[in-house]
Amino acid sequence: MTHINVLDPGASPLDYYGFELRRYREAAGLTQKQLGEIVNYTGSLIGQIETARKLPTSEFSERVDAALGTGGALSRLVALVMRSRLPAWFQQMAELEARAVEICAFQTHMVHGLLQTPAYVRAVLGAFDRTDLDDRTAVRLARQRLFEKADPPVFWSVISEAALLQEIGGRETMRGQLAHLLSFEQNPRINVQVLPFSVGAHPGLTGSFSLFRFASDPAILYTERYGSGHSTANPDSVKGCSLRYDHLRAAALSLKDSAELIRQVMEERYADQCRVA
DSSP, rough: OOOOGGGOSSSSSHHHHHHHHHHHHHHHHHHHHHHHHTTTTTTHHHHHHTSSOOOOOOHHHHHHHHHOOOSHHHHHHHHHHHHHOGGGGGGGHHHHHHHEEEEEEEEEESSGGGGGGGHHHHHHTTTTOOHHHHHHHHHHHHHHGGGGGSOOOEEEEEEEEEHHHHHSSSSHHHHHHHHHHHHHTTTTEEEEEEOOOGGSTTTTTOOOEEEEOOOOSSOEEEEETTEEEEEEEEEHHHHHHHHHHHHHHSSOOHHHHHHHHHHHHHHSSSSOOOOOO
């Protein structure tokens, strides 16, 4: 067990968060129980976060910032904490997402992580390993907070029709996931296009990939396979995949037609059985 008097704030972002939470709380003259009562969490949870045994959520951080008058210090730290809890090989991907002004992603078999619902995330992450599933789910969902920035990135997501039909988490989960995709219809910064089966052979047959463009740095191509990720700023590689992505977007359904297909699949394949009956 980690003891607060030996907690090393330099050990990890999670340890640093716990150290700062304790420092702010003690400066305010509050016990863990008293702070918990103010922010509507248990004193035990406060203690677990202070000793780096529990991940803080964004909601928790916002409440504590308000209660302790930190000026948003803990809320600013939580993104770093969550990113540090991602698998080591995936952390670079999350960093690219956080810095990019435009993200272009192609997915062959499932909805992109930045657009996944909590239930869909749990089903994906728990398909093989359910260890620490709550924390792992929270960590993945935390990546989506980049859309809450004052100037969020423009996100283009081309997904294969297979992603709509692969029943991940059951009918209810899929219905919720497709409804979530439809919620972006009027958002010009989040664009979802479906690549239909009718296209046949296409430039994305070699697998999923993402392109990241930045305000001043060179664009980066990111690909991954099981347990590893690879990024490159090689101009030829980036140029080649940029052209490949342009052709994928051209072959995919329009934004409007993609939404219609998503809606059709949601109603016909994942309809509420009780309502239909």
